Amino acid sequence: xxxxxxEALDVALGNDDRVVLxxxxxxxxxGVFRITDGLLERHGPSRVFDTPVAESGIVGAAFGMxxxxxxxxAELQFLGFSYPAFDQIVSHVGRIRNRSNHxxxxxxxxxxxxxxxxxAAEHHSESNEAIYAHTPGVKVVVPSSPTDAKGLxxxxxxxxxxxxxxxxxxxxxxxxxxxxxxxxxxxxxxxRVVGEGTDVTLISYGAMMRDVIWAADxxxxxxxAAEVIDLRTLAPxxxxxxxxxxxxxxxxxxxxxxxxxxxxxxxxxxxxxxRALYSMLAPVERVTGYDTVVPLKRSEKHYIPGxxxxxxxARRALEA
Amino acid sequence: xxxxxxxxxxxxxxxxxxxxxDETLRLFAAMVTARVYDRKGSALQRQGxxxxxxxxxxxxxxxxxxxxxxxxxxxMAGTYxxxxxxxxxxxxxxxxxxxxxxxxxxxxxxxxxxxxPPSITVGGHMIHAVGLGWAERxxxxxxxxxxxxxxxxTSEGDFHEAMNFAxxxxxxxxxxxxxxxxxISMPRARQTSSETIAQKADAYGMPGVLVDGNDLLAMxxxxxxxxxxxxxxxxxxxxxxxxxxMAPHTTTDxxxxxxxxxxxxxxxxxxxxxxxxxxxKGAGAWNQAWExxxxxxxxxxxxxxxxxxxxxxxxxxxxxxxxxYARPTAVLEAQRRAVFRDEGxxx
Numbered sequence: 232x233x234x235x236x237x238e239a240l241d242v243a244l245g246n247d248d249r250v251v252l253x254x255x256x257x258x259x260x261x262g263v264f265r266i267t268d269g270l271l272e273r274h275g276p277s278r279v280f281d282t283p284v285a286e287s288g289i290v291g292a293a294f295g296m297x298x299x300x301x302x303x304x305a306e307l308q309f310l311g312f313s314y315p316a317f318d319q320i321v322s323h324v325g326r327i328r329n330r331s332n333h334x335x336x337x338x339x340x341x342x343x344x345x346x347x348x349x350x351a352a353e354h355h356s357e358s359n360e361a362i363y364a365h366t367p368g369v370k371v372v373v374p375s376s377p378t379d380a381k382g383l384x385x386x387x388x389x390x391x392x393x394x395x396x397x398x399x400x401x402x403x404x405x406x407x408x409x410x411x412x413x414x415x416x417x418x419x420x421x422x423r424v425v426g427e428g429t430d431v432t433l434i435s436y437g438a439m440m441r442d443v444i445w446a447a448d449x450x451x452x453x454x455x456a457a458e459v460i461d462l463r464t465l466a467p468x469x470x471x472x473x474x475x476x477x478x479x480x481x482x483x484x485x486x487x488x489x490x491x492x493x494x495x496x497x498x499x500x501x502x503x504x505x506r507a508l509y510s511m512l513a514p515v516e517r518v519t520g521y522d523t524v525v526p527l528k529r530s531e532k533h534y535i536p537g538x539x540x541x542x543x544x545a546r547r548a549l550e551a
Numbered sequence: 552x553x554x555x556x557x558x559x560x561x562x563x564x565x566x567x568x569x570x571x572x573d574e575t576l577r578l579f580a581a582m583v584t585a586r587v588y589d590r591k592g593s594a595l596q597r598q599g600x601x602x603x604x605x606x607x608x609x610x611x612x613x614x615x616x617x618x619x620x621x622x623x624x625x626x627m628a629g630t631y632x633x634x635x636x637x638x639x640x641x642x643x644x645x646x647x648x649x650x651x652x653x654x655x656x657x658x659x660x661x662x663x664x665x666x667x668p669p670s671i672t673v674g675g676h677m678i679h680a681v682g683l684g685w686a687e688r689x690x691x692x693x694x695x696x697x698x699x700x701x702x703x704x705t706s707e708g709d710f711h712e713a714m715n716f717a718x719x720x721x722x723x724x725x726x727x728x729x730x731x732x733x734x735i736s737m738p739r740a741r742q743t744s745s746e747t748i749a750q751k752a753d754a755y756g757m758p759g760v761l762v763d764g765n766d767l768l769a770m771x772x773x774x775x776x777x778x779x780x781x782x783x784x785x786x787x788x789x790x791x792x793x794x795x796x797m798a799p800h801t802t803t804d805x806x807x808x809x810x811x812x813x814x815x816x817x818x819x820x821x822x823x824x825x826x827x828x829x830x831x832k833g834a835g836a837w838n839q840a841w842e843x844x845x846x847x848x849x850x851x852x853x854x855x856x857x858x859x860x861x862x863x864x865x866x867x868x869x870x871x872x873x874x875x876y877a878r879p880t881a882v883l884e885a886q887r888r889a890v891f892r893d894e895g896x897x898x
Contacts, residue, residue, distance in 0.1 A: 251689065288716045291713070292681050295685065299626070299682070299686035301690070315708075329655060331668050332655050332874055335667060336877070467881060467882040467883070470885070
């Protein structure tokens with residue numbers, strides 16, 4: 232996935248001279264996860280900027296650039312480091328179109344690695360995407376495959392509105408697949424049915440998708456046909472995809488590694504009960520992290536839901 | 552550090568005037584007009600025709616004396632107290648009023664006017680002027696960006712990030728601090744232990760200038776130098792305009808709870824409009840009939856602006872959904888339908 236993202240940025244820089252990259256260490260080192268590797272050399276110092284360590288400054292400057300007509304792609308190093316920029320995102324990035332009645336817009340992308348599973352230090356394993364999905368005026372996108380990662384990032388850069396682009400850290404180098412060459416886009420706002428099934432629906436996004444797909448494989452060995460849905464965009468959420476599958480299977484398991492209360496899992500459960508209640512054969516099962524700080528390396532595995540918890544939740548739904 | 556001053560408090564010219572008498576008359580008329588607007592805004596609020604209004608009385612020279620240094624296509628990012636600067640740079644009175652009436656359509660200045668709608672939160676907008684100017688440079692344009700903010704905003708972390716970014720990337724940005732002595736109830740002396748705000752520029756590696764903000768000619772001279780430097784690729788400048796907030800923070804504030812009236816009376820003797828009037832009188836360029844005409848025209852123009860703003864077709868109940876994205880999302884469209892269902896209206 233890291234290479235697909237790098238390709239997307241390379242294509243965007245090559246195709247559109249309004250695109251610029253800025254962030255901490257994105258230039259000469261290619262970013263802490265090397266997503267921008269080689270882009271400074273290839274596109275030059277007037278396109279790729281190493282900035283001072285100042286997340287609010289990075290997003291605020293990118294906002295000004297976008298209003299002036301550029302297409303900046305800002306990188307924040309970890310979701311847990313994004314909070315200094317939260318005010319810029321909530322108070323300005325998500326509001327300028329509304330505040331100016333469309334007169335000024337901020338078509339920027341904020342790329343942020345997120346999620347745990349790599350045993351990193353405190354603040355490096357956060358999955359607080361719900362706070363951005365709750366923010367009006369921005370879109371929130373989370374890819375789970377290299378092909379989607381490239382196509383969604385190119386779509387985000389082309390989007391007329393600001394996009395928070397969350398990259399699952401533990402999938403950066405975990406998934407390998409051939410991705411189409413050159414420029415292509417994957418639509419923002421559309422979930423993807425990864426695998427069709429009739430017995431139970433497994434819904435997730437981003438880093439958890441790998442575990443969800445493994446869980447579906449485990450269930451398949453018992454003859455259970457799980458339908459697997461990758462939300463891909465958290466704001467705006469694809470309500471139709473959620474309710475269509477819920478109505479089809481009557482059983483929904485939604486898996487996120489975020490804190491449980493007020494999570495996207497809660498939102499999915501609400502959508503299911505609003506739009507598919509009378510088709511439901513079991514309560515919606517939420518498989519989530521807990522309302523605790525994400526534990527450090529030694530205990531992290533007890534926090535992040537794995538295949539076991541997803542399979543167990545599916546079985547509970549099937550037995551209901 | 553003594554502030555740059557070209558006009559003494561009594562209107563005597565004590566330096567080299569950066570502009571001729573005709574231009575001074577034009578700017579004097581603009582200051583008079585801005586004050587008519589400011590008093591009208593305050594009156595309209597008392598009549599319940601505006602929501603909260605933030606007066607800028609006393610800061611007319613700081614705003615118009617700086618805005619005049621800009622080219623029409625330059626960027627401006629200011630606050631809720633910068634209506635005079637915004638208007639002088641092309642925002643219209645009716646749009647400014649509309650915003651204060653609580654109508655988002657007031658946030659859209661006319662096409663070609665590069666003035667962002669006022670920032671209501673304190674301090675977050677300074678970095679925008681860094682990004683705006685930076686983008687212009689990257690595109691090979693020589694537009695610059697100016698940002699207006701108060702002494703209180705310099706305590707925000709974003710002031711530091713904006714100043715630092717601007718200096719590191721040498722962006723064409725002018726930081727115009729209107730030090731009006733007060734951040735709601737907090738006096739300047741308790742806002743920072745620095746002797747001046749201008750001196751903070753040193754730490755960032757950019758020029759800092761202290762100016763008598765109630766001196767129109769000094770404001771023109773200092774801002775012109777900063778704008779010229781930015782346009783020529785010389786990077787950012789911090790200008791501290793020493794002025795005074797003559798009115799309460801906003802129409803909801805009672806300044807009597809935290810400051811003595813004597814300060815206000817003392818500053819009234821340094822009134823920026825009065826000072827230019829005395830200067831023009833001394834040069835034989837002013838007469839009462841002319842100023843009366845200026846005031847009358849301002850009153851008529853602003854009355855017409857109020858009329859335009861108040862007679863605008865009311866916003867549809869679902870207009871909020873149309874402003875969020877280039878096209879409303881499916882989620883918003885579903886919520887739009889709910890508004891009509893719940894309010895019993897029809898589209």
